[in-house]
Amino acid sequence: MLKKLFILFLVLSTFQAIAQNDNMWKTLAKVEIEKRFDETLNFEVDFPTFSEEVKKLDGKTIELQGWMIPLEELQGETYFVLSSLPFANCFFCGGAGPETVAEVFSKEKIKYTEKRITVRGKLEINSDDPMKLMYILQDAEIVD
Numbered sequence: 588m589l590k591k592l593f594i595l596f597l598v599l600s601t602f603q604a605i606a607q608n609d610n611m612w613k614t615l616a617k618v619e620i621e622k623r624f625d626e627t628l629n630f631e632v633d634f635p636t637f638s639e640e641v642k643k644l645d646g647k648t649i650e651l652q653g654w655m656i657p658l659e660e661l662q663g664e665t666y667f668v669l670s671s672l673p674f675a676n677c678f679f680c681g682g683a684g685p686e687t688v689a690e691v692f693s694k695e696k697i698k699y700t701e702k703r704i705t706v707r708g709k710l711e712i713n714s715d716d717p718m719k720l721m722y723i724l725q726d727a728e729i730v731d
Contacts, residue, residue, distance in 0.1 A: 612671040632717035665693045689722035705730040
């Protein structure tokens with residue numbers, strides 16, 4: 588009986604982890620975007636205003652599932668961009684907003700893949716540097 592309860596606990600924990608992971612992008616979507624002219628860059632840029640729910644995640648370790656955006660000049664390094672959507676639909680291709688991507692700085696080199704991956708890292712929200720994405724994962728690693 589105890590063994591059955593333990594197995595049930597493991598199954599429910601797995602489903603909960605999957606649901607939390609899918610909901611993380613939904614949580615990160617709770618942001619308002621305002622276009623403002625940036626005098627340094629000399630064009631309009633997106634400035635986010637984060638919801639309280641998103642602000643509470645700043646500095647916390649989270650998991651995100653998504654696809655690596657191939658950046659030829661950076662492949663094989665410890666930096667890449669993760670998109671919640673496949674490459675053809677990502678923010679840079681016009682299918683979504685800037686809340687659907689995150690910069691990832693990994694602990695170790697991560698080989699590029701076209702498959703959906705899960706990464707875990709410490710979330711840093713960026714509200715004032717237009718040269719960076721609004722979501723940044725630090726010390727990230729691939730989760731099996």
